[in-house]
Amino acid sequence: MSKPLDLVQGTLDLLILKIVALQPLNGWAISLRLKQISGDVLQVSDGSLYPALHKLEQEGWITAEWRPSENNRRAKFYSLTRLGRKHLEKESANWDRLSAAISNIVKLKEA
């Protein structure tokens, strides 16, 4: 692994990228989807969602455009870029390895 992962920050980014990868969504919808998917396991406050979105946009992984939402208000919709897709693939692979490694360790039977 090239560098240690910032677990919490990295995880939130990964989740957002994954959610946006499925379809372009606005901030509110992303926050709903986060809760919906992860149930109560992950507590993501809306306060940290928006800075994270801005950071991902800044990195060029997602891109935003303003367009009408379902209730006909203008909202900022985020979608994944080509760069973002690559990053997502890389990060998911990293995540798989990391979680596999950790679960292996956790499942070690005590002698």
Added chain:
Amino acid sequence: MRFEHWLYTVPLRLRYLFRRKQVDQELQDELQGHIEAQIAEDIAHGMSPEEARYAALRKIGGVTQIEEQCREARQVNYIQNFFQDLHYGLRQLRLNPGFAVLAVLCLTLGIGANAAVFSWIEGILLRPFPLVAHQERMVAIAGTKLSGDRGATGLARTDVSWLDWQDLQKSCKSFDVFIADRIMGITLNIGDRAERATGEVVSSNYFDALGIRPVLGRGFQPDEDSGRNSHPVTVMSYWMWKERFRGDPDIVGKPQLLNGVPHTIVGIAPPGFYGTFVGYPMDFWVPASMQETFVPGGYQLEDRSGQWVEGFARLKPGVTIDQAQQEVNVIAKGLEADYLATNRGHGIELFPLWKTPFNQAGNLEPTLKTTLAVVFLVLMIACANVSSLLLVRSLGRRHEMTVRMAVGARRGRLVRQLVTEGLILSTLAAGGGLLVAYWCRNALAPIFTPGAGIDVNLKGYMDWRVFAFSAAVCLISTLLFALVPAVQGSKVDIAASLKSESGTAFGSRGKSRVRSALVLVQVSLSFILLVGAVLLVQSVRKIRTADPGFSTNNVLMTRIDLIGAGYDVPRAKDFDDKLLDRAQSIRGVESAALVRVRPFGYIGYFTAPIAVDDYHPAPDEQPEAEYNQVSPSYFATMGIPILSGREFTRGDNETAAQVAIVNERMVTQYWHGKDPIGSRLLVKGKTLRVVGVAKQAKYQTFGEEPKAFFYVPLRQEFSIGANLILRTSQDAGSMSAVLTREFASLDAGIPMLEVVTTREFILRTALASQQIAVTLLGIFGTLAVLLAGVGLYGVMSYSVTQSKRELALRMALGARGQDVLQLVMSRGLALTAAGVCVGAVTALLLSRLIADLLYKVSPRNPWAFGTAFVVMIVASLAACFFPAWRASRTDPVQVLRS
């Protein structure tokens, strides 16, 4: 990948920077949208609208904080902050104009000095030839020969013969451009007046190869550098055309007498082109075919022993000077093998432009290098001063810093703010510095005085490199002077500071320590500069009083240009005789003589291969010696003692047996110290009889090793046009008037040149670069001491103010004013003494650097160190006295009560 990244991010950032309001508005809208969606959902779940609004706001947390976090994610904050700091810093400076002006002046001095010296280096050493392309690839080409004396390198410098030059040009693959040139003095006749000008004899490709397009007419054509005197054409400088010919638009094709030969003016060089000789501007160029008319020594285009060509070549891209030198060495070896008779021991050496041995570049290089080091020291001293000022000011702004930290500014942010303020100062100063450099671009010329009436061309050159250099100096100095005060100033103990408000402060001890350290640095740097200045002054004094081995004070000299006036040999001989007779009959003249080459002049002596009966040279050695042609009574006139034998007489003429006078070194080297009177000396195949031994003298420089040298009678190896030397107690001015009359009555067509004492003539060469070094180091040394004095004064008066209570207490307890005076003075002196010690050690390590510039003065000369020490102590006494005196007048009652 990288590009794709930019595709997304660059427009975003630009938008953040230039559409900030809109972006912020969008951010608000986005968050607002989120909140409203939340409210809508909660209402749908049965909350009242009021309840839902509160719940939504609670849930999202501080909207302002989120906005700020999002803004930080944009990563352009630092740019916005920078502009904020800039704005704020400018306001601070406007509030405090006295400080700003003082600081900017100090820095302007430092940066300006650096920019000026760098522009000189650029214009004199690195890119000395305006309008010529790719000068960074140009190299100077000079000849070398194995020296008979086998000095340190065993090699002496010569020029290259025309034939060797052409062979080199033909076979050498390392260069894409080859030009030959040779500086020459010209007599030109405009109307019925004869004037002097300077020019170059050049190869015919000169203008084309350098990429110089004449503004009128043409350059030279390829065939114009062959055929003896067959192409009398000339290209004139723009300046000459404008000034002397009033910009005559029909000048091309007109004839002009140069050295008595009518030349056709074929072109006018573009403005700003001064030729390829560092030091003097050129007025005329003639093709090499005209060599005989301008270069002394007869026709030399078909003679490999006639070495007169100096020149330049341009390396092909990617070829290093070492690689080229290796190729040139092979070719020179080949030439030596093919033409052993003329080329034995001869080589060809390449020099980078800044080391060109045959113009002023080589002379000035060590001086300018030293000067660059010196101005860097001045910059450091200036920085230390500004740093000190900033520290004082940071005390005044402690409250501001405390408040800013208390409301949450991070320390890094404060440091950045303070450094930005420093950057404003240094940017202003850099602007001022460039102006200073621009004003000073011609400042070297007046210091460098080759003699009256000679134009000097030593210009600084301002190009983008000078600007880049100044910008770099500006940034470095900002870090030097602003960082320490910024770090110190932002070191604030919030609680303590707020509590005690503006009383005497914590942390001030640390600051005064830093300031003392700065003063220490200043004192030591100034000390180094002073030592350098004193060393150079001593060296110049040594040179001024040095004994060249001939009289210098009662001997006057002037040049007679008979070649320029179109004389042939019989006429010239006749003229010489008449001139000597007339000169000797002038009242107050003890004796008069003629000599071909004046000692210490630019024109070199001839060198000849020699052989002596009892001397058996090593197999690869070709004994050679330099010689000069002199008239009868030369030795008496110059005051060179004849140790044995006799001086030349009128009897030593064309029909008499050929004779020579040798110097002491020659006797020890070739006759093993035995008296050589009567023995044979073979010179270039001719047999000369030694008739006298002359005392050893200096021939070219004061620093030269004693070299083998001999003299022959002018009549036995005649040269048209020589120098007249008079032994007289009259001064040069009145003699000049008399001589002008005598010349005019002999021939009005001969220009009267400057009459100088021998002392002055040799000092011009000997002091040329020293004078510049002394003047510059003197100026900068004085400035440095002044700056250091101001720094010391600042620290002392500040610490007196700070310790007012302590001093008052001492006085209340019975100390007298005198004791306090002593206390403060001794503290200042201790600081100075420490600085001087550091400076002395550093100077001992550094002074080797100026050893090149010193004549008979050790770089560790105790007098220099002593003088610098005394000056420093006196300066610091002066700087400390006022604060100390003020301290001694402290009124204890008043101070303690307040």
